[in-house]
Amino acid sequence: MKNKYTPTALALYFNYFVHGMGVIILSQNAAALAKQWGTSQTAALAVVSALGIGRIINLLISGVLSDKFGRKPFVQLGIVTYFIFFIGILLSPNTVIAYILGILAGMANSFLDTGTYPGLMEIYPNSKGTSNVVLKAFISAGQFLLPFIVSGLAAAHMWYGWSFIIPAAILVITFLYFLFGGAFPDSNEVTKEDEEKAKKAEEQANNNIASNVWIDGTLFIIYGYISQATFYLVSQMLTQYGQQVGGMAQASAHSLVSWYSLGSICCVLLTAVLGKKISEIQFVPVYTLGAFVSILLMWLFPTNAALMIILAFLVGFFAAGGVMQLALTVMAEFFPAGKGTVTGFFYTAGSIASFTIPLFIGWIGNMKNVMFLDVIIALIGFIDTLLIAIRYKKLFGKLSK
Known part of the structure; x- marks a missing residue:
């Protein structure tokens, strides 16, 4: 309809x-x-x-x-x-x-x-x-x-x-x-429907587990910080990394940002197509794993110009193609009674990342080491979303739609 x-x-x-x-x-x-x-x-x-x-x-x-x-x-x-x-x-x-x-x-x-x-x-x-x-x-x-x-x-x-x-x-x-x-x-009516769906899903899962504001809330707030930090680090230093560490010409290093942006757009389009068939929780750990692997390879092989272009596209795809929005959607499933509240908490964590990450970049200085920091952050992000997926399965009894 x-x-x-x-x-x-x-x-x-x-x-x-x-x-x-x-x-x-x-x-x-x-x-x-x-x-x-x-x-x-x-x-x-x-x-x-x-x-x-x-x-x-x-x-x-x-x-x-x-x-x-x-x-x-x-x-x-x-x-x-x-x-x-x-x-x-x-x-x-x-x-x-x-x-x-x-x-x-x-x-x-x-x-x-x-x-x-x-x-x-x-x-x-x-x-x-x-x-x-x-x-x-x-x-x-x-x-x-x-x-x-x-x-x-x-x-x-x-x-x-x-x-x-x-x-x-x-x-x-x-x-x-x-x-x-x-x-x-009417947000109140929708909230009631979402709460009823969540309660029904919990009953069908045959368990006594309910979403926990401290456990689940903390996992999502951590990811709110991590997801913003992951793509913010890359987007802010990609050109410098290509020039200083990869030895790329200025024009080629600048093109990495274009490939990064293209990857982001392609991911949005793919997710929009597959979103009706695949649950948001299935996307999130896969995308965070892809971001971790892509950033790790970028840190390991910075001097391979062709590979750097491919990896810039992949980082844009996995880290900046909407995974943050997908994670927020999953968080709203955990806490259906407060969609506005969870949005506030989730994006506040992301805003804190936008403030602190430039400080880390300035403190570390060396672009190779800064990229390694992003590797660590991306790994934490994957582990965090894996724990979220485990909690989701325990709570709702399934991962697929």
């Missing part, structure tokens, strides 16, 4: 297309913004760190409140806050104001996360993993398109601000949609 909430889902997806642009828009316009603020490009780029601060500030509380008041208010709040960021940056006179606006952008992302991920799981209860993984595709599309917009504006000698106006205009459209309609399923 046709899902009456599909237009709402499309609006949610376009919000994340804009979010994909928002993540990189400051770095893409660093030179123009530095001139606007009367500072260096390095100082302008420092504003990017404000996004991480904003995410941590309100993720947990907005997740809890999303469960209490529903998904729509937080999606709307996220849209408005992101709009203020895009327009505010164009009007900001200095880096202080820009940094405050960057914090708002991080908060906007948190509002969207805690309204959108639970909302999509409730719109598509039989395809929760697929619906959340598709968000990753829209984020990647926004990140892919924005550099072409920025370079096109520069080539045409047009105002750089149009790269901010375009995503802001999309947000106006989605906000109007939610203002004059944009219905969501």
Whole structure:
């Protein structure tokens, strides 16, 4: 049957297309913004760190409140806050104001996360993993398109601000949609249905095991950190690793990022196709094992240029192709009564990783050793998801759909 909430889902997806642009828009316009603020490009780029601060500030509380008041208010709040960021940056006179606006952008992302991920799981209860993984595709599309917009504006000698106006205009459209309609399923009713399904699955498994907030919650929060750290490490240092350790030419080293991104997109498409037949819990340990093996081989054989290209694709496929979203979906199965809350906890752990990993990179320094750190982190991630799969089988009595 046709899902009456599909237009709402499309609006949610376009919000994340804009979010994909928002993540990189400051770095893409660093030179123009530095001139606007009367500072260096390095100082302008420092504003990017404000996004991480904003995410941590309100993720947990907005997740809890999303469960209490529903998904729509937080999606709307996220849209408005992101709009203020895009327009505010164009009007900001200095880096202080820009940094405050960057914090708002991080908060906007948190509002969207805690309204959108639970909302999509409730719109598509039989395809929760697929619906959340598709968000990753829209984020990647926004990140892919924005550099072409920025370079096109520069080539045409047009105002750089149009790269901010375009995503802001999309947000106006989605906000109007939610203002004059944009219905969501009743989250309380969906929660009751999910709890009944979980209880029935436990009874069919013939055991007395129930999800444990300390055991299962800790495993998922650890993976929230690990999954973000795994692909963040690679994405931030892939070009440098190719040049400094692999001895690759600059152009070839930069191409590794393109292959990495292509792998991510291919994984999203494959997961979306297979998601209706294969349970999310079956994907997660396989993808984390693939990430570990790929990163290990990248550390062992950095000077083989052809192999590095293949491995960059595979790391993007396994580590950045939506496994984080799949794991969140599985976590929501363990704790069906608090989808917004678990989203808040899970992504807070990821935000902490975004803060701490750059510190580790700076402290270690040597790119070969940094890659080895990623090997260790990826291995921990595989062990963690294997334990989650074991707990899932004990709780629900099966791994397949």
